[in-house]
Amino acid sequence: MDRAEVLLIGGRAGVGKSTVGWEVSARLRAAEVAHAVIEGDFMGQVHPAPVDDPHRAAVTERNLAAVWGNYASLGYRRLIYTNTVSVLTEAAGMFERAMGADVRIVRVLLTATDDTVADRLKGRELGSELERELAVSARKARLLDERAPLDTVRVATDGRGVIDIARDVLAATGWA
Structure with missing residues (x-):
């Protein structure tokens, strides 16, 4: 496979992007599918x-291009990229410039209710940032719901285990 492919896992804070991304990676490793992972x-x-x-868009793009360039030079063609707003249409240009104009982009938006996210963030945010994170998470959830492209696969995470969620996310790629 010469064409680069990227799985974008987006969603509000506390929805499980990083955890799901690492589980997708674990499933790909088990299937011996070459890939790279970047925490956006x-x-x-x-x-x-x-x-x-x-x-910080220019800094992010320069770093993505540099890191992906290293992976690509070693023969990698699949990337898992987790970041809150990565699924939005305006992010596509960054991936096309960093990975090539013909990059195949698969968008997955993880979703969760306010209550689920609040429970998760309360367990994660042990410092002074909890209230800010809750507010920003709710705002980003609305933005993502309104602006995610039509081809975005939406996967609910409420009351589900990470293995189950990762299976649905991986199914969107056709990689395994």
């Missing part, structure tokens, strides 16, 4: 944000 949240974590890039 880490690709733009610089503080303070560059004055000319307050949303």
Whole structure:
């Protein structure tokens, strides 16, 4: 396979993107399917944000291009990428520039209710950020619900185990 493919796993904070991404990776490893994983949240974590890039988009894209270039030079063609808004249409250009204009993009939006997310974030956010995370998560859920492209596969995570969710996510790719 010469064409690059990327599985974008998006969703609000507390929905399980990272956990599901790692489980998808585990299933691919078990099936001996070559792939790479990038936690998109880490690709733009610089503080303070560059004055000319307050949303860190350029930093994220440069890092994605560099890391993917390393993976591609080693023969990898499949990427799992987790990030809240990665499934939105405006993110597609970043992946096309970093991975090639003919990259196949598979979008999966993980969803969960406010109550489910609140329970998960309360267990995860042990510092001063809980209230901010809850508010931002609710705002991003609305944004994603309204703006995710029609070809986005939506997978509910409420009351489900990660293995079950990962099976549904992986099915969207056709990789295994």
